[in-house]
Amino acid sequence: MPAKEMLEKYADVALRTGVNIQKDQPLFIMAPISGADFVRMIAKRAYELGASDVHINWTDDTLTLLKYIHQSEEELTDIPDWIIEQRAYYMKKGAALLQIRSTDPDLLKEVDGNKVAQATRATAQALQHLRKYTMNDIIPWTIITIPTDAWAQKIFPGKSAEEATQLLWDSIFKIVRVDQDDPVQAWKEHNATLHHARDVLNEKRYKKLHFQSEGTDLTIGLPEGHIWKGGSSTTEGGTEFNPNMPTEEVFTMPHKYEVEGTVTSKKPLIYDGNTIDNFTLTFKDGKVVDYKAETGEETLKHLLETDEGALHLGEVALVPHESPISQSGLIFYNTLYDENASCHIALGKAYPTTLEGGSSMNEEELDKHGVNDSLTHTDFMIGSADLAIDGIFADGSSEPVFRNGSWAIKFD
Structure with a gap:
């Protein structure tokens, strides 16, 4: 794992610049269980910044793969109402949405592609009415990533899991400006550059x-x-x-x-x-x-x-x-x-x-x-x-x- 200081800076910029969490606002996080320590840092910082509630929706690559291997297409496409209602509850409360993605790129390569496609379509259909909250910028939302060993070794083949994961952490920190003294200010300057470009194009x-x-x-x-x-x-x-x-x-x-x-x-x-x-x-x-x-x-x-x-x-x-x-x-x-x-x-x-x-x-x-x-x-x-x-x-x-x-x- 990288230094605690760098992880804390990453958590801070994700909350202050990413979703820009507001006082008394709920925070809905979608995160991999492999990143539990980092997610706890985010939750702690979110409460310090005034969040009223931090809810975590955990995911796990191993369990996801097992579902696709062992469940039938009918079971995979039956999306429980409680999943939809849970998401709707937080969206309607104006929660900020933080997605932390960290998936093996080849996770489902041995699974029947039609089964995966049907499950993806069913999930999208079930949650379709909630997409307006992000697609129309009704709520603040952001997507960030953290490494997994499998993902890191895909990017850095030939390296050990530990070496590859550290290299990926270093790359992420640099690309999202966490390696700078003041990441929040660095993002303000970067946003100003992109805003100028979009204004010229408009x-x-x-x-x-x-x-x-x-x-x-x-x-x-x-x-x-x-x-x-x-x-x-x-x-x-x-x-x-x-x-x-x-x-x-x-x-x-x-x-x-x-x-x-x-x-x-x-x-x-x-x-x-x-x-x-x-x-x-x-x-x-x-x-x-x-x-x-x-x-x-x-x-x-x-x-x-x-x-x-x-x-x-x-x-x-x-x-x-x-x-x-x-x-x-x-x-x-x-x-x-x-x-x-x-x-x-x-x-x-x-x-x-x-x-x-x-x-x-x-x-x-x-x-x-x-x-x-x-x-x-x-x-x-x-x-x-x-x-x-x-x-x-x-x-x-x-x-x-x-x-x-x-x-x-x-x-x-």
Whole structure:
């Protein structure tokens, strides 16, 4: 384990910058049992900062794997009411949501993929009505990670579990700025940089983005009234929070019916405990009409079959190749990290907050504006050192946005 001081700094920045816990606010934590000591630190600090209640939802990779091996598909897809009611209770009370992710990327690779896909779909359907609390920024929420031996050794093959885990802790601390003297201040400065980038993009009012790199020639339409976001967000009640730690992206929503061309992944995607790698999607009228993958094609098929919305895009995000995560030279086999090393797009649900007035629109109005809806929201990485992006205006003129994987726009 790393030094207690570093863990305490990590807990503090997750609470003060991540969810920005408020006095008398409940805190709902989803965490692996392997991180119990760290979670206790978070709970202690949360109460010191004024939290009224800290509730932990524990998970465990070993127990999860046993469930998938031994339970039937019928049992796995029967989501108990108490799980839904428990989550709803805290969301309706305005709790802050902190997710601590720490999963073996290959956890379910030997499990029947159809069984996993059906269980994932059933859980998403059961909790669908609660997604508005995070997708619409009704409550503050954030996602952070802590190492597991299996995850660490996937990133650092050939190292012992102890060595790999320490290396991963060191990488996490650096990437989320915990290694700095004042992580909270460092995040304020980082957020200011991302806010400036999103403000410049919002002034551009691009009609389309055209992506080109090896294996990719893709045009993404942007709906009228789209909003670029990045860095910290603000809840309906005015609380500033950081949804992802780390984050290096600025993002908005594509028009669900205006995506054309082919895109090729540039980093592995871990989905449902399996790896999808070197895959290509072809879009027509916004919909995936063809796909192939060198690794995990069956898993990709299950993802695309989640529902109709899984065949359309819900996010487009820009990340320069010189982001600190990219420059680390590591593949993390974890979307939270890998998506912040590379431009990415997401299959599935769009964030209504990335459209003017989107948070107050009903499903029909959102669809009319080109806003995608789905049970899934799955990011995958498409950025690389050779990526070029052009911004196309309503009059058909264009300008460089990215060249050689980095910003071509001047932000001064």
